[in-house]
Amino acid sequence: MRAKSGGLLIAGTTSDAGKSVVTAGVCRWLQRNGVRVAPFKAQNMSNNSVVVLGADGRAGEIGRAQAMQAAACGIEPDLRFNPVLLKPGSDRSSQVILMGEAVDTATAANYRSLKPKLAETAYAALEELRAEYDAVICEGAGSPTEINLRDNDFVNMGLARRFDLPTLVVGDIDRGGVFAAFFGTLALLSAEDQRLVAGFVINKFRGDLDLLRPGLDMIGSATGRPVHGVLPFHLDVWLDAEDSLAYGRVLGRPGPPRGADWLRVAVIRLPRISNATDAEALAAEPGVQVRLTVEPGEIADADLVVLPGSKATVSDLEWLRTTGLAGAVRAHAVAGKPLLGVCGGFQMLGERIHDEVESGRGSVPGLGLLPIEVTFAARKTLARSSGAGLGAPVRGYEIHHGYVSAGAPEPLLHDDGGRPEGAMSANVYGTHWHGAFESDEFRRRFLTRAAAQAGRTGFTVAPDTRYAAIRERALDILGDLVAEHLDTDALWRLIENGPPAGLPFVPPGAP
Numbered sequence: 312m313r314a315k316s317g318g319l320l321i322a323g324t325t326s327d328a329g330k331s332v333v334t335a336g337v338c339r340w341l342q343r344n345g346v347r348v349a350p351f352k353a354q355n356m357s358n359n360s361v362v363v364l365g366a367d368g369r370a371g372e373i374g375r376a377q378a379m380q381a382a383a384c385g386i387e388p389d390l391r392f393n394p395v396l397l398k399p400g401s402d403r404s405s406q407v408i409l410m411g412e413a414v415d416t417a418t419a420a421n422y423r424s425l426k427p428k429l430a431e432t433a434y435a436a437l438e439e440l441r442a443e444y445d446a447v448i449c450e451g452a453g454s455p456t457e458i459n460l461r462d463n464d465f466v467n468m469g470l471a472r473r474f475d476l477p478t479l480v481v482g483d484i485d486r487g488g489v490f491a492a493f494f495g496t497l498a499l500l501s502a503e504d505q506r507l508v509a510g511f512v513i514n515k516f517r518g519d520l521d522l523l524r525p526g527l528d529m530i531g532s533a534t535g536r537p538v539h540g541v542l543p544f545h546l547d548v549w550l551d552a553e554d555s556l557a558y559g560r561v562l563g564r565p566g567p568p569r570g571a572d573w574l575r576v577a578v579i580r581l582p583r584i585s586n587a588t589d590a591e592a593l594a595a596e597p598g599v600q601v602r603l604t605v606e607p608g609e610i611a612d613a614d615l616v617v618l619p620g621s622k623a624t625v626s627d628l629e630w631l632r633t634t635g636l637a638g639a640v641r642a643h644a645v646a647g648k649p650l651l652g653v654c655g656g657f658q659m660l661g662e663r664i665h666d667e668v669e670s671g672r673g674s675v676p677g678l679g680l681l682p683i684e685v686t687f688a689a690r691k692t693l694a695r696s697s698g699a700g701l702g703a704p705v706r707g708y709e710i711h712h713g714y715v716s717a718g719a720p721e722p723l724l725h726d727d728g729g730r731p732e733g734a735m736s737a738n739v740y741g742t743h744w745h746g747a748f749e750s751d752e753f754r755r756r757f758l759t760r761a762a763a764q765a766g767r768t769g770f771t772v773a774p775d776t777r778y779a780a781i782r783e784r785a786l787d788i789l790g791d792l793v794a795e796h797l798d799t800d801a802l803w804r805l806i807e808n809g810p811p812a813g814l815p816f817v818p819p820g821a822p
Contacts, residue, residue: 361708379782446806454496480512494530615765625670685715691711692743696732
């Protein structure tokens with residue numbers, strides 16, 4: 312199999328419709344069939360990012376979903392897979408990451424002027440990937456029918472027009488209204504864009520497929536485009552959630568505890584939460600229930616509380632105080648129960664934060680639970696890190712402006728050079744390293760210690776959980792779902808031949 316068109320664009324009726332997982336599933340299916348395939352998302356808006364190394368050895372950021380999709384392709388992540396990353400710091404501004412490096416802050420006032428440079432960078436990246444790989448599976452952003460943003464669009468149909476990409480539109484039937492969403496998405500596109508939309512994919516279906524068939528036939532007749540498959544809801548597809556809409560629930564599907572006790576973990580869902588996926592490694596353990604929450608009462612009932620990363624540390628710390636969550640966190644720690652802060656959450660646990668960079672608020676008090684002070688530097692720290700903690704090897708990555716500028720706490724980790732990292736004081740722990748709890752033995756030792764401090768003496772950590780294997784299994788499940796439930800012959804024709812000729816126009820369309 313060799314592609315000629317450069318692949319597909321996987322668009323969606325909404326955010327969190329399933330674009331990321333369908334893209335990953337198609338990538339895994341192609342990889343299994345011997346195709347040299349790569350993922351691509353021209354622009355992502357997400358605070359879930361990972362650090363990858365460029366061809367020149369420079370560390371940079373891309374969206375976590377594109378790193379997951381790279382794993383589905385069986386290749387290392389590449390900065391070109393997500394050339395533009397927007398990291399929201401408030402409702403009105405986002406940090407602009409271009410080819411892995413923070414270069415600007417986008418607002419409603421200046422984003423339009425930034426777009427031409429962002430677009431050309433994205434187009435150049437995709438051109439290179441098309442020359443190197445047999446197929447490139449592109450993921451859109453939000454909905455392709457953001458008609459107010461069509462001018463200079465380079466992420467959805469603008470990208471499809473530029474490269475003549477056949478486009479599939481994914482809809483989440485679990486939300487309801489999927490057929491209306493399919494029809495409305497198509498009917499609000501221009502004739503130029505509609506000619507590229509080759510069909511639809513239904514995601515998260517539960518029930519009897521025969522009951523759905525009349526709807527599949529009707530949407531086909533109404534649009535002149537087929538539904539290329541119906542993907543069933545699957546409980547084991549939950550890792551690496553791309554969109555914030557995916558949060559606000561229990562993470563994962565934990566197996567029963569190996570001992571007598573469950574360990575209940577409450578992860579605070581900060582307004583500008585970043586890399587909440589750190590908690591997914593905890594949720595992979597049998598007997599560990601992980602819940603994202605904004606309720607002080609759930610903090611009071613938890614065994615372990617986690618303050619995750621934040622793209623707006625000082626602002627989210629203020630929110631903790633105004634909601635009463637700060638008091639609940641302090642009470643939890645004072646009671647001797649374990650408390651963990653990761654990156655921005657770690658910074659909040661200190662005595663003071665000095666920030667003239669991210670918030671411009673100057674010196675503000677922290678929660679006072681770790682004997683450190685944090686200062687924000689203008690240059691962001693980006694690094695792939697490795698070392699040891701609690702007597703076990705640890706690997707992770709760093710994405711932060713703040714650094715520990717005062718205090719000499721007992722470190723939670725040491726890097727390979729012996730330099731201390733993070734802090735721990737009795738039952739309070741903190742680290743700047745994202746992904747540290749994906750290191751199996753370190754995670755086991757931390758949870759064993761946390762359970763003892765929480766009084767869960769009947770909790771026994773599983774000795775055989777392998778987080779990397781769980782992630783690989785999830786990718787295999789996605790590949791299986793594509794192979795079994797999508798019309799893969801039709802997918803390959805689209806990849807190889809491009810958009811079908813003669814697709815009908817559905818009025819009213821857009822200018």
